[in-house]
Amino acid sequence: MATSYLSLEGVSYVLPHGETLFSDLTENFDQRHTGLVGRNGSGKTVLARILAGQLQPTLGRCVRTGTVHYLAQQVSLRPDATVAELAGVQGVLDALKRIEAGSSAQADFDAVGDRWDIEQQLGQALAQQGLKHLEASTPARALSGGEAMRVALIGALLSDADFLLLDEPSNHLDQHSRLALIEWLQHWPRGLLVISHDRQLLACMDRIVELSSLGLRSYGGNYAFYVQAKAQEQHSALAELDRARLDRRREVQSMRQQRERQEKRHAQGTRSGKQANQAKILLDRQKERSEQSMGKLRRQQSDMRQELSQRVREAAAQVADDLHIHLHAAPNPGAAQRLVAELDRVELPLVPEATRSISVLVTGQQRIGLLGPNGCGKSTLLKVLAGRIEPMAGICRVTDRLAYLDQGLDILGARRTVLEQLQAVNHTLGEAELRTRLAQLGLDAPKIAVPSGSLSGGERLKAALACVLYADTPPHLLLLDEPSNHLDLPSLQALARLLASYQGALIVASHDQAFLAELRLTDLLVAGAGAWNLMPAEHMANGPFSDEESVPGLQACTTVQAAASSTAIVGSIRI
Secondary structure, three states, X not given: OOOOOEEEEEEEEXXXXXXXXXXXXXXXXXXXXXEEEOOOOOOHHHHHHHHHOOOOOOEEEEEEOOXXXXXXXXXXXXXOOEHHHHOOOHHHHHHHHHHHOOOOOHHHHHHHOOOOOHHHHHHHHHHHOOOOOOOOOOEHHHOOHHHHHHHHHHHHHHOOOOEEEEEOOOOOOOHHHHHHHHHHHHOOOOEEEEEOOOHHHHOOOOEEEEEEOOEEEEEOOOHHHHHHHHHHHHHHHHHHHHHHHHHHHHHHHHHHHHHHHHHHHHHHHHHHHHHOOOOHHHHHHHHHHHHHHHHHHXXXXXXXXXXXXXXXXXXXXXXXXXXXXXXXXXXXXXXOOOEEEEEEEEEOOOOOHHHOEEEEEEEOOOEEEEEOOOOOOHHHHHHHHHOOOOOOEEEEEEOOOEEEEOOOOOOOOOOOEHHHHHHHHXXXXXXXXXXXXXXXXXOOXXXXXXXXXXXXXXXXXXXXXXXXXXXXXXXXXXXXXXOOOOOOHHHHHHHHHHHHHOOOEEEEEOOOHHHHOOOOOOEEEEEEOOEEEEEEHHHHHHOOOOOOOOOOOHHHOEEEOOOOOOOOEEOOEEO
């Protein structure tokens, strides 16, 4: 019999404002590698925290057998945190140092356990993951989002836990790192639960468990099996909904005809009584009986209508919520050839020498996709453009209003509600219209009334986009760093539609090349071997770019070199 590491027994959770997030969840998690899926806001992260023991359920209990290592979506670290702390081994290293200095405290020996070579293990793991330039003492703030995630995953491996709980582990990872993650997880010998919207990662799971308003549903196969099973379920559910609606229409028609017949008999009886010159007392009794009969019929029919409507509602609940997420397009910011931003011989800080130098012009309606491996400088380039960090050399000029959404969505105040923050930037539309627009994003009344820090990653991204694009003065330049992270598939498709219709300048860094291909990009700016490279977006049609190999057609595109003395303009890149 399979070993059960985690068991949910009638688990329910009620949010602080009183809304029930999920109820009566019962499920076992064993050594089978399991993918947990569900819409943004369905409660996946809350459930993961309950499974990890970080959060207590409102009702029910979670039974754990063995040790559980939980990797959250967003790792909160102190400003002076190190790589060792990010990997979760700083405490062990500190205890080792105290022991080497002469400590005999039992707490130090308990902290070390049998991990006396943990520093060597960390070094070897970093080297195997292509991070040999990092050390245990390296500041975590110097890492890119992808590098930080890889270090955190190394920490999960070094934990030697009985069960791993990974929340969106492929976020921020380049394609090479994603494939390495998949290979590593395939060789993990114990229990595993992965919360993800990454179809490539989910395809490698033994089973899929879905969290929805109906509870937890287990599907005994990988993501392809899940998709097929869901399609069949939806076909059956839609058929049942059609039958329920048809039965309701037929019954309502039958009840109407029955009521009309009874009313007709009542009227005929009254006329016959009057024509027969019956006594008033007899007519009154007859009228009373008829009215009682009519009242009984109305009550019966009302109960029947309620029963039929309930059946329709139950059938509708089985149909997946394919809510069409609607985003209002921002106004056209103006001329396509207007200069909106310029990097003039800029030297990017904390970036490898090969991709440190860049000069670039961005025009009014240019749409650029940033591609490259983790650590090449994509996020740093966006931060320099956004004015978040200063370049080591050169000049950065931004001539138009911009908006920058970083990976952490720092634009949102964690303690303020979404509605408050949207009202602060939009003084034109009334509260009712703002609420409507947020609802069209999938952010209902309870969600926009709580601190935005309590929302899921996907919900926070939608809120941040609303605050940017629905502002009184929308941006002419939109900078996005990995916007596809955290989003479920319907939301991702909606975001792609929005960005495809956005008329301003756009620079998007993403490892999801399928997502980038839907954005109507004009150019690709790729961190290649030895330099940044510009090419037409049509090169994406040649297939996915490799992070480790040369990009198709790279030799034919323009190399961005800040050191060049020429001032010729090629596309939007000055060389």
